[in-house]
Amino acid sequence: LSGWDANMYSLATEPGANSVYFYPFGGPGVPYVPQATIHAAVASLGFTGAVGQVELDALMVSDRGAGSVWGSGDMIIFSIQAAANFDGGEIIVLPFGGPAAFLAHGGHLWNTAFNVGAAFGVTTEEIDGLEAEPPKGDFYWGGCKPDPDTCWLELETTCGDLGGTYIGHGTGCS
Structure with missing residues (x-):
């Protein structure tokens, strides 16, 4: 995906x-x-644990500025391992300069109240991987189309791939 x-x-x-x-x-x-x-x-979303308890478990980065600098236009989407009052199933969107927010997708927020295990029939709340993919029609043999028309959110847990769900439509799905 572009960026x-x-x-x-x-x-x-x-x-x-x-x-x-x-x-x-x-x-x-x-x-x-x-x-x-x-x-x-x-912490701005209610996490009560200490700094040392924060362990990224899943990560996507959109770097729109200088590659080695977290700055204007950049954004990350992530999940942390279960700690304190977070169960590991939260997905957080953080644009540079904030504010942080739980991902709103699939008709709900990906916060602690959303039960990942029950929703996907697995025995864990932990989200260990995130991936956005354009659908099959957006790929060329010579590479990826720069701005896919549709994006999918791919979720993975220690129990395996949970599959993809529609998250957006349009230039770059932004």
Whole structure:
């Protein structure tokens, strides 16, 4: 997808108090979003845990500015591991400069009240992966069409792929 970056990642245990890193191809990873920023985002949505309890579990990054700098126009969509009063099934949207919000999709908010396990028939609330994909018709043999007409949200848990659901229509699904 245009603007969504595969060179952004998170490491287990959030080393160096960073939650998101930028990987410049051919170089070492560079801190992109500090753990304290993620903590402030989830705390604004009711998370009662400490900064050290924030562990990213799922991540998508839209980097619209300088690749190694979290700044104007950038946005992340993420989930954290279950901790304190969050069950791991929350999906948070955080544009640079905030405010953070629970993802509104599928007729509900992806907050703690939404039961991921019951909705998808799995034994966990944890969301371990997020992916947005254009439908089959938006791919060319030579690569991905720059602005897909339709986006799908792909959810994965430790129990496996939960499948895709429609999340938007239009240029880049933004």
